Amino acid sequence: MHTQNYKRWAIGLCVLAFVAPTTRAQQQEQPADNSNPSGPIPAYHSPLAGAAGNGQSTESPQELMPDTNSLSGAQVLTLGMPLTRTYWQPSFNYSGSADSNPITTQGSGNSWTGWNTLTGEIDVHRVSGDNNLALTYVVGGMIAGDGPGGSGIVQELSATDKIMFRRWSLSLIEELSYLPPSGFGLNNLAGVGIGGIGGTGGIGTVGGPPPLNPGLGPGQTLLTTSGQSLSNSSVAEVNTQLTNRTSLTFVGGYSVLRYLDNSELDYGDVSVQAGYNYQWTRKDTLAVVYSYSGFRYSNFDQSINSHAVQLSYGRRLTGRLAFQVAAGPQIASFQEAIPSGSMSAGVTGSQTSLYWTANAALTYQLRRGALSGSYYHGVSGGSGVLVGSVTDTASGSLSQQLSHSVSGSITTGYSRNHGVAINTVPPATSAQTYDYWSAGGSLSRAWGRTLNLSLSYQMQYQTSDAAFCLGVTCGTSYFRNVISVGMSWHEHPLLF
Numbered sequence: 001m002h003t004q005n006y007k008r009w010a011i012g013l014c015v016l017a018f019v020a021p022t023t024r025a026q027q028q029e030q031p032a033d034n035s036n037p038s039g040p041i042p043a044y045h046s047p048l049a050g051a052a053g054n055g056q057s058t059e060s061p062q063e064l065m066p067d068t069n070s071l072s073g074a075q076v077l078t079l080g081m082p083l084t085r086t087y088w089q090p091s092f093n094y095s096g097s098a099d100s101n102p103i104t105t106q107g108s109g110n111s112w113t114g115w116n117t118l119t120g121e122i123d124v125h126r127v128s129g130d131n132n133l134a135l136t137y138v139v140g141g142m143i144a145g146d147g148p149g150g151s152g153i154v155q156e157l158s159a160t161d162k163i164m165f166r167r168w169s170l171s172l173i174e175e176l177s178y179l180p181p182s183g184f185g186l187n188n189l190a191g192v193g194i195g196g197i198g199g200t201g202g203i204g205t206v207g208g209p210p211p212l213n214p215g216l217g218p219g220q221t222l223l224t225t226s227g228q229s230l231s232n233s234s235v236a237e238v239n240t241q242l243t244n245r246t247s248l249t250f251v252g253g254y255s256v257l258r259y260l261d262n263s264e265l266d267y268g269d270v271s272v273q274a275g276y277n278y279q280w281t282r283k284d285t286l287a288v289v290y291s292y293s294g295f296r297y298s299n300f301d302q303s304i305n306s307h308a309v310q311l312s313y314g315r316r317l318t319g320r321l322a323f324q325v326a327a328g329p330q331i332a333s334f335q336e337a338i339p340s341g342s343m344s345a346g347v348t349g350s351q352t353s354l355y356w357t358a359n360a361a362l363t364y365q366l367r368r369g370a371l372s373g374s375y376y377h378g379v380s381g382g383s384g385v386l387v388g389s390v391t392d393t394a395s396g397s398l399s400q401q402l403s404h405s406v407s408g409s410i411t412t413g414y415s416r417n418h419g420v421a422i423n424t425v426p427p428a429t430s431a432q433t434y435d436y437w438s439a440g441g442s443l444s445r446a447w448g449r450t451l452n453l454s455l456s457y458q459m460q461y462q463t464s465d466a467a468f469c470l471g472v473t474c475g476t477s478y479f480r481n482v483i484s485v486g487m488s489w490h491e492h493p494l495l496f
Contacts, residue, residue: 063082063083064079064080064081064082064083064318064319065080065081065082065083065318066080066316066318067079067080067081067316067318067322068081069210070237070239070247070249070275070277070287071275071277071285071286071287071312071313071314071324072249072273072274072275072276072277072287072288072289072312073171073213073237073239073249073251073275074171074173074212074213074216074235074237074251074253074273075160075171075173075210075211075212075213076210076211076212076213076322076324076361076374077210077314077316077322077323077324077361078210078322078363079318079319079320079321079322079363079365080318080319084125084127085127085495086125086127086128086495086496087124087125087493087494087495087496088122088123088124088125088493088494088496089122089123089124089490089491089492089493089494090120090121090122090490090491091120091121091122091123091488091489091490091491092118092119092120092121092488092489092490093117093119093120093121093140093486093487093488093489094116094117094118094486094487094488095116095117095454095484095486095487096114096115096116096117096484096485096486097114097115097116097117097482097483097484098112098113098114098482098483098484099112099113099114099115099480099481099482100112100479100480100481100482101473101478101479101480101481102144102226102480113144113145114144114145115142115143115144115145115151116142116143116145117140117141117143117154118140118141119138119139119140119141119154120138120139120140121136121137121138121139122135122136122137123135123136124136130163130164130165131161131162131163131164132161132162132164133159133160133161133162134159134160135157135158135159135160136156136157136158136159137155137156137157137159138154138155138156138157139154139155140153140154141153141154142154142180151180152179152180152227152228153178153180154178154179154180155176155177155178155179156176156177156178156179157174157175157176158174158175158176159172159173159174160172160173160174160210167240167241168238168239168240168241169238169239170236170237170238171235171236171237171238171239172235172236173212173233173234173235173236173237173253174232174233174234174235175211175212175217175231175232175233175235176230176231176232176233177229177230177232178228178229178230178231179228179229179231180226180227180228180229212233212235213359214359214374214376214378214393215271215273215291215293215357215359215376215378216233216235216251216253216255216271216273217231217233217255218231218232218233218255218256218257218267218269218381219257219380219381219383219391220257220383220384221380221383221391221393221415221417221436222383222384222385222415222417222434222436222462223436223460223462223470223478224259224264224383224384224385224470225264225469225470226261227259227260227261227262228259228260228261229257229258229259229260229264229384230256230257230258230260231255231256231257231258232255232256233253233254233255234253234254234255235251235252235253235271236251236252236253237249237250237251238250238251244279245278245279246276246277246278246279247276248274248275248277249273249274249275249276249277250273250274251271251272251273251274251275252271252272252273253270253271254268254269254270254271255268255269255271256268256269257381257383257384259384263299264384264385265297265300265382265384265385265386265387266297266298266299266384267295267296267297267298267381267382267384268295268296268298269294269295269296269381270292270293270294270296271291271292271293271294272291272292273289273290273291273292274289274290274291275287275288275289275290275312276288283315283316283317284313284314284315285313285314285315285316286311286312286313287311287312287313287314287326288309288310288311288312289309289310289311289312289326289328290307290308290309291307291308291310292305292306292307292308293305293306293379294306295388297387300387301336302334302335302336302388303334303335303336304332304333304334304335304379304381304388305332305333306330306331306332306333306378306379307330307331308328308329308330308331308357308378309328309329310326310327310328310357310358311326311327311328312324312325312326313325313326319365320364320365321362321363321364321365322361322362322363323360323361323362323363324360324361325358325359325360326358326359326360327356327357327358327359328356328357328358329354329355329356329357330354330355330356330357330378330379331352331353331354331355332352332353332355332379332388332420333350333351333352334350334351334352334353334388334420335350336350336387351420353420355378355379355390356377356378357377357378357379358375358376358377358378359374359375359376359377359378360373360374360375361373361374361375362374366400368400368401369398369399369400369401369407370398370399371396371398372396372397373394373395373396373397374393374394374395374396375392375393375394376391376392376393376394377390377391377392378390378391379391379420380417382417382419383417385417385434385468386417386419386420386432386434387419387420388419388420389417389418389419389420390417390418390420391415391416391417391418392414392415392416393413393414393415393416394413394414394415395411395412395413395414396411396412396413397409397410397411397412398410402443405445405446405447406443406444406445406446407443407444408441408442408443408444409441409442409444410439410440410441411438411439411440411441412437412438412439412440413436413437413438413439414435414436414437414438415434415435415436416433416434416435416436417433417434418431418433419431419432419433432464432465432466432468433464433465434462434463434464434468435462435463435464436460436461436462436463437459437460437461437462438458438459438460438461439458439459440456440457440458440459441456441457442454442455442456442457443455443456449492450489450490450491450492451487451488451489452487452488452489452490453485453486453487454484454485454486454487454488455484455485455486456482456483456484456485456486457481457482457483457484458481458482458484459479459480459481460478460479460480460482461477461478461479461480462477462478463476463477463478464476464477
């Protein structure tokens with residue numbers, strides 16, 4: 001009864017805030033102080049970041065510099081980078097969420113419960129000569145309403161440090177998530193996350209380090225049992241300019257996926273990538289890319305090595321369009337030790353197969369919003385559930401500024417993971433297939449200059465051709481609704 005009253009009060013409060021007259025918000029706004037030319041600079045956020053819940057209007061997008069990311073590099077193409085100075089910006093976020101089918105290790109399942117999330121965030125952008133640093137760090141915690149089964153620590157870090165020289169550049173990239181739930185598909189409903197937990201929102205937008213291209217991260221695309229998990233990617237990229245139109249790109253990285261409170265499959269992935277880029281026109285780029293991935297499992301005796309060659313095309317219109325697509329063949333070799341109970345114990349089974357791999361990303365700026373989407377197909381590590389899988393992932397989002405102070409967004413995502421079985425080993429669950437869908441929407445209202453209120457809904461549905469368990473819920477399908485109300489406060493950017 002207490003949980004139901006809390007949900008009604010929280011939802012009612014958020015609805016009241018949205019329907020309150022906009023004149024009150026206008027009365028709270030103070031005239032801009034133009035007497036101090038060295039005062040706060042515009043926030044380093046996407047022109048459509050209002051739809052993401054930070055209260056920034058899309059009516060006056062910032063002036064942008066052209067995107068200079070390599071087409072064959074580690075990060076996706078973007079709409080551009082804003083003209084800004086060195087600053088830092090703190091913010092604090094609170095949300096309360098109601099969950100129809102919680103992934104916990106306690107309780108009876110299939111019953112509404114809730115959790116509270118409190119996080120602090122700091123954004124830093126430092127421009128110094130030929131060095132450009134962009135960093136976002138989130139820290140906080142989640143407290144579940146039904147006990148410790150869904151509680152935990154929240155930490156996320158996204159950082160890019162780019163050092164530029166006359167004809168070459170070096171980029172160091174770090175992406176880290178330390179979360180109590182499975183990160184995929186929550187889209188900031190828990191009130192945490194750089195661009196939202198799971199990252200299925202907009203891609204390549206302005207406002208922080210762009211996300212990594214598929215294949216350079218651990219690739220967690222399945223719902224898993226509640227418990228602390230660690231996902232981390234460390235990447236270095238070197239670009240060298242050969243001529244005015246041609247360049248070479250070299251990328252190396254290592255990513256890990258660890259489940260600290262349960263017995264999921266932990267693994268690390270070594271990635272190497274090399275590409276040749278050709279600037280066809282001022283807006284269009286072509287590239288040839290070679291990539292290698294080596295997956296190693298810490299609690300299962302299997303390894304996966306894959307080699308891929310892709311042809312890639314990219315098109316960039318600063319502030320309007322960022323599009324890239326790549327496709328090509330992929331050869332994957334799987335090795336696994338035959339179990340000790342077999343007559344051939346101690347022998348290693350192996351299998352080499354030919355696949356295809358493809359990835360695409362699009363961001364399109366609308367007059368008062370944006371449309372974005374992404375797709376990936378290829379061999380992956382199996383998301384901690386399968387010992388290697390052929391994975392398809394797709395996501396899309398639409399954000400729109402509905403009024404001067406209210407913005408909205410809708411998101412959708414899909415993933416399919418088909419386990420890869422080795423011929424000499426009984427396939428068991430290694431050939432199991434999982435399908436996962438997510439969809440949701442959010443409304444965000446700016447309340448004054450520093451406060452923002454939000455209301456969000458998310459649906460998650462996962463199914464498989466064999467039984468699986470998420471916490472206390474077992475079966476061949478899992479359905480979940482999550483409703484969240486949140487409040488965030490952000491300081492104006494501060495120069496240093």
